[in-house]
Amino acid sequence: MPTKKLRGLEVGAQGLGCMGMSQAYGVRDNDDESIATIHRALELGVTLIDTANVYGRGANEELVGRAIAGRRDQVVLATKFGIVFTDEGRSVRGDAAYVKQSCEESLRRLGVDHIDLYYQHRVAPDVPIEETWGALAELVAEGKVRHLGISEASAESIRRANAVHPVTALQSEWSLWTRGIEDEVVPTCRELGIGIVPFSPLGRGFLTGTVTSTDDLPADDMRRGMPRFEEGNLASNLAIVEALRKLAAEKGVTAGQLALAWVQHKGEDVVPIPGTKRRTYLEENVAAATLELSEEDIERIEAAAPASAVAGERYPASIARNVGR
Known part of the structure; x- marks a missing residue:
């Protein structure tokens, strides 16, 4: 696989998102296959392995830690902090004490002595970002973290964070049906030299064409609560997939x-992290990293899947309020 650079951090041109191995898209059913998928990713030149402290409430970091044991030098390890689940629901923290506590807990669960890329998962509404990033800069100085990132942040927050310590990467959703970062966030990142790591580049699996009804989704799948997967919106969005399928068949x-x-x-500053827990899908995704597209191909793809044609919001209101802050 070719490599790209996120600021000064060199990684394979495609990474691996590990969230779905432990939560969100159905029952956590086969850790052995998940670990085998991570191993196969490393064999194929995927180096950026992405997790978070909140995925599976720590279980995903433990899983990733088991998978990379004995292979640490092959991995650019990314994890995150900031989203907190309580009895009252989902909230966001960014205070300095929490940042340092979260880092120590992640290091322990991952079984490593440093994190290569540590993201602020969401910007806290009640803590100045300067406090959060001051604590992160101290973690870098202590050698516990090598590079810093931020996720689903506004252009203003990215600038403020970068003024405290260089931001290596922004992680946000970016795909043919989620293009909101293109107006302000992407230009800001490029002005500041920040790499971009798109998550859900396949529209949470929808753009593969494998989901044609909510009946296709497990009972505990988070997509059942997402507006774009509601029956009325889903039917409209299927037309986008069908148009893509026709173009794909030509190639x-x-x-x-x-x-x-x-x-x-x-x-060259964009490194997507499609998620999967199956080697078969991993290999299909990796093949896309070297698929050549002409300018005409790109124009036809964007004409077949215009942003204006997507029906439904990305998230329900309870989650959306923490995005783009």
Whole structure:
């Protein structure tokens, strides 16, 4: 696999998102296959392995830690802090004490002595970002963290964070059906030299064409609560997938590979992290990293899947309020 640079951090041109191995898309059913998927990713040149302290409430970091044991030198390890689940629901923290506590807990669960890329998962509403990033800068100085990132932040927050300590990467949702960061956030990152790590580059699996009804989703799948997967919106969005499928057939690839290749072509500073817990899907995704697209191909893809055609919001209001702050 070719490599790209997130600021000064060199990684494989495609990473691996591990969230779905422990939560969100159905029952955590096969840790052995998940670990085998991580191992296969490393064999294929995928180096950026992405997790978070909140995924599976710590279980995903433990899983990733088991998978990379004995392979640490092959991995650019990314994790996150900031989202907190309480009895009252979901909240966000960014106070200095919490930042340092979270780092220590993640290091322990991952079984490592440093984190390569440590993200602020969401910007806290009640803590100045300067406090959060001051604590993060101290973690870098202590050698516990090598590079810092921020996730789902506004252009203003990115600038404020970068003024405290260089931001290596922004992680935000970016795909053919989620393009909101293109107006302000992407230009800000490029002005400041910050790499971009798109999560859900396959539209939470929808752009692969494998979901045609909510009946296709497990009972505990988080997508059942997302507006774009509601029956009325889903039916409209299926037209986008069908248009992509026709273009993909011309190139002898799948709709998912075409959608993922579109993200890969957004720049040398863009490293998507499609998530999967199966080796078969991993290998399909990795093949998209070297799929060549011409300018005409890109124009046809964007015409087949215009942002204006997507029906439904990304998130329900309870989650959306913490995005883009």
